[in-house]
Amino acid sequence: MLCAKDVFLSALATVAVMLAPVFFGDAILSLFGPDFARGGPVLTVLISAQAVTALVGPSVTMITLSGAQRDNAGLCGIALCALAITDVLLIPSPGAALAVFATIAIWQVAVLITLRRRGEARTDCLAL
Structure with missing residues (x-):
């Protein structure tokens, strides 16, 4: 139960911190110079x-600790392929930040699916 509380609090803190760039990203980045001020949307996506x-x-730590290093290596390969595909599809128009977001989402979902198939403990917020 303590682990579930830690995961939930970590996720809650991350989402809370994420709200600052959503509303004040351009202002925060303008502290580094005028060229940075336009990076608010990219910062929000990242x-x-x-x-x-x-x-x-x-979950990535859990899959490694459960002895599934080979599965984890395969998932990293899948993430690399997903990054290459999303780069080709998304960099010309929406941008590299969305490609990174899509890759991380694909990788994390694949790790969750692998943990579930192996019968390991779930560590995501939905399992709380």
């Missing part, structure tokens, strides 16, 4: 990817 990781919890 922090959203971290929020997905926080919502999934320590």
Whole structure:
């Protein structure tokens, strides 16, 4: 139960921190110079990817500790392929940040599916 509370609090903190760039991203980034001020939307997408990781919890660590290093290596290969595909599809128009977000989401969902198939403990916020 303590682990579930830790995952939930971590996810809650990440989502709370994510709200700052959503509303004040341009202002925060303008502290680094005028060229950075336009990066607010990109920062929001990248922090959203971290929020997905926080919502999934320590699943990557769990899959490694359960002795499934080979499965984890395969999932990293899948994530690499997903990154290549999303780069080709998304960089010309929506941008590289969305490609990174899509890749992290695909990787984390694949890890959750693998944990479930192996019968390991779930560490995502939905399992709470």
